[in-house]
Amino acid sequence: xxxxxxxxxxxxxxxxxxxxxxxxxxxxxxxxxxxxxxxxxxxxxxxxxxxxxxxxxxxxxxxxxxxxxxxxxxxxxxxxxxxxxxxxxxxxxxxxxxxxxxxxxxxxxxxxxxxxxxxxxxxxxxxxxxxxxxxxxxxxxxxxxxxxxxxxxxxxxxxxxxxxxxxxxxxx
Amino acid sequence: xxxxxxxxxxxxxxxxxxxxxxxxxxxxxxxxxxxxxxxxxxxxxxxxxxxxxxxxxxxxxxxxxxxxxxxxxxxxxxxxxxxxxxxxxxxxxxxxxxxxxxxxxxxxxxxxxxxxxxxxxxxxxxxxxxxxxxxxxxxxxxxxxxxxxxxxxxxxxxxxxxxxxxxxxxxxxxxxxxxxxxxxxxxxxxxxxxxxxxxxxxxxxxx
Numbered sequence: 001x002x003x004x005x006x007x008x009x010x011x012x013x014x015x016x017x018x019x020x021x022x023x024x025x026x027x028x029x030x031x032x033x034x035x036x037x038x039x040x041x042x043x044x045x046x047x048x049x050x051x052x053x054x055x056x057x058x059x060x061x062x063x064x065x066x067x068x069x070x071x072x073x074x075x076x077x078x079x080x081x082x083x084x085x086x087x088x089x090x091x092x093x094x095x096x097x098x099x100x101x102x103x104x105x106x107x108x109x110x111x112x113x114x115x116x117x118x119x120x121x122x123x124x125x126x127x128x129x130x131x132x133x134x135x136x137x138x139x140x141x142x143x144x145x146x147x148x149x150x151x152x153x154x155x156x157x158x159x160x161x162x163x164x165x166x167x168x169x170x171x172x
Numbered sequence: 173x174x175x176x177x178x179x180x181x182x183x184x185x186x187x188x189x190x191x192x193x194x195x196x197x198x199x200x201x202x203x204x205x206x207x208x209x210x211x212x213x214x215x216x217x218x219x220x221x222x223x224x225x226x227x228x229x230x231x232x233x234x235x236x237x238x239x240x241x242x243x244x245x246x247x248x249x250x251x252x253x254x255x256x257x258x259x260x261x262x263x264x265x266x267x268x269x270x271x272x273x274x275x276x277x278x279x280x281x282x283x284x285x286x287x288x289x290x291x292x293x294x295x296x297x298x299x300x301x302x303x304x305x306x307x308x309x310x311x312x313x314x315x316x317x318x319x320x321x322x323x324x325x326x327x328x329x330x331x332x333x334x335x336x337x338x339x340x341x342x343x344x345x346x347x348x349x350x351x352x353x354x355x356x357x358x359x360x361x362x363x364x365x366x367x368x369x370x371x372x373x374x375x376x377x378x379x
Contacts, residue, residue: 106280
């Protein structure tokens with residue numbers, strides 16, 4: 001029941017997360033034109049079969065469109081946000097070669113990814129308390145093992161400032 | 173006035189200590205606008221809480237100062253965040269980064285163009301080779317067909333010549349009598365047996 005289709009490994013999270021084609025922010029649309037038969041289109045077919053799921057998983061906001069048997073040769077076309085179109089000819093190329101080519105011209109480099117990962121880690125610093133939009137928790141009462149929020153359960157009398165000032169006044 | 177609840181969690185302000193083991197809740201504002209006030213509240217004059225003028229002045233001063241400082245701090249932090257964001261997006265460093273990105277993009281696009289050019293050359297060569305091969309094959313087919321037609325014609329010519337040769341031995345009305353005389357003079361015996369190799373095995377005598 002969990003195994004559906006040929007190569008069901010393509011549907012596993014582990015496989016999808018292994019994808020290393022993360023496009024730059026300016027890439028908005030990716031179009032793949034390929035043919036369903038023919039030796040020259042074999043690389044493109046394999047690319048579509050194996051790598052497109054990984055690409056879409058890693059770039060959920062990029063529109064990926066596939067066209068079959070529309071042109072005699074197979075190619076990739078990328079549409080950037082400033083209207084520029086990038087054409088990549090993939091006739092006769094192997095799918096790994098295609099991946100490397102695309103990674104070189106239009107993907108974020110390792111350093112950029114590293115910097116972004118650091119920034120994301122800083123954002124999710126558990127030591128910061130604030131609005132949900134920017135921090136993980138709003139108040140220390142939300143953390144397990146800490147004093148619960150006095151809004152839900154009343155604090156013991158000894159912890160209230162009112163009682164303490166009363167006791168201090170009484171002692172004096 | 174008191175409503176019994178079924179064990180759901182509620183804010184502390186609404187819960188009373190359960191002495192009798194039943195959770196009850198007090199709801200504010202049970203009476204509506206037109207209901208008369210209670211008998212126990214007859215003659216009640218509601219006065220605001222007493223205010224000590226000296227304390228009030230001191231408190232007001234302290235509070236204005238406190239509010240001023242807090243507001244200033246808050247605005248200070250907000251401004252810092254906005255400035256950081258502005259620097260990030262449109263500062264000098266950001267421009268530098270954008271310029272570098274544009275340059276790198278240009279270089280990569282040129283490289284991509286060169287790759288496409290190379291693929292184009294390869295494709296042109298391949299297409300040219302394919303057309304040449306197709307022409308070659310067509311030519312071969314034509315030649316073969318010619319050859320076959322020539323052979324056919326020759327074969328037919330041979331047959332015609334053979335037929336012409338045979339026609340010399342045909343029996344016509346002119347040499348009919350002569351051929352009859354010849355046949356009668358030379359009787360042929362067809363009564364013979366043949367083995368598997370086609371050699372004649374035995375003959376019977378013609379009577």
